[in-house]
Amino acid sequence: FVQGNAEALHRIFHNIIKNAVDHGSGENGGLSVFADKQEEYVIFCCENCVINADDIDADRVFDRFYKSDKARTHISTGLGLSIAKELTIKMNGSIIASLHGNIFSVEVKFPIAEQ
Numbered sequence: 001f002v003q004g005n006a007e008a009l010h011r012i013f014h015n016i017i018k019n020a021v022d023h024g025s026g027e028n029g030g031l032s033v034f035a036d037k038q039e040e041y042v043i044f045c046c047e048n049c050v051i052n053a054d055d056i057d058a059d060r061v062f063d064r065f066y067k068s069d070k071a072r073t074h075i076s077t078g079l080g081l082s083i084a085k086e087l088t089i090k091m092n093g094s095i096i097a098s099l100h101g102n103i104f105s106v107e108v109k110f111p112i113a114e115q
Contacts, residue, residue, distance in 0.1 A: 002042050003113035012087050015080040016046045016106050024048030024104070040112050047105045058099045061106075082105070114115040 002009075003018045025048075043107050050056060062085040064076040081097070084106075088095045093110040 001113045001115070002093075002110040004093075004110065005087075006089060006108040008087040012108060013080070015045065016044075016108070019080050019106070020046050020048035023050070025051045025102075037112070041109045042112055044108045044110075045094045047103055050099075050102050050104045053099055053102045056099055057103060058104070059098045061097045062095070068078060079093075084108075110114075 008044070017031075017033060021035075024031060030049055033045070035044045042074060063078075063081045064083050085095050088108055088110075091110065093108055095106065095108045098105050098107075
């Protein structure tokens with residue numbers, strides 16, 4: 001268990017998964033979502049395949065209004081991952097993004113709640 005605001009947790013996970021579904025490619029396995037317990041943390045990870053990995057700056061994906069592809073044909077504000085980061089930090093968690101080949105990952109880590 002983690003201690004946090006249920007609505008904020010829902011928003012964090014929704015934004016991360018929606019980002020993966022909207023901007024990932026369905027090829028080579030597409031989307032993976034998993035959670036794990038490591039030491040005193042619960043870790044949630046969402047991974048997806050991307051088509052143009054060279055266009056993604058994993059260090060900037062949490063910046064407000066960041067979009068890797070400026071010519072997207074569908075509407076995107078570039079706020080989803082930024083909001084996820086703000087909410088995660090407010091609940092004493094951490095969030096990181098990484099890119100390995102054509103696999104984009106977002107990992108959220110929350111301390112396990114004291115019982």
